[in-house]
Amino acid sequence: MCLAIPVRIEEVLDEHNALAEIGGLRKSINISLLDGVQVGDYVILHVGCALQRLNPEEAERTLALLESLGQLEAARQAALEGQP
Template sequence: MVEVGAGDTAIVDLGGVRKEISLALLTDVQVGDYVILHVGYALSKLDPEEAEKTLALFAEMNEAGSIGETAAA
């Protein structure tokens, strides 16, 4: 999360895209926290170490997908 907005909202960075989300379902969320999102709502906070592992896995999957697309072309 990169910014706390008005009311129960926040701005998050989703791979370089900033999006406004709702924090209505969570308490004690701060800038720098990682959250699980679904349809614009933050559902839970993630441990920073677990979040980094998850982001690395997504990057690896994206890279593997790109390699597969290139090989198929």
């Protein structure tokens, strides 16, 4: 199963890396595929790479849906482990 999860950018480290917040934890992610990533942006994270930006409302809806389905913790764990 391929899983991608919305995460919020907490700190941009350099042009290729940022720290993202995932369920209260911070993880270094690769942002090389996106231009102009800024603190506060929501991105879709898959296997440690940011794939696209999301607007905050869409990100919150997706996180709420995952939580209501009981899948948010599994999604967070997969994102933290960088599993496909």
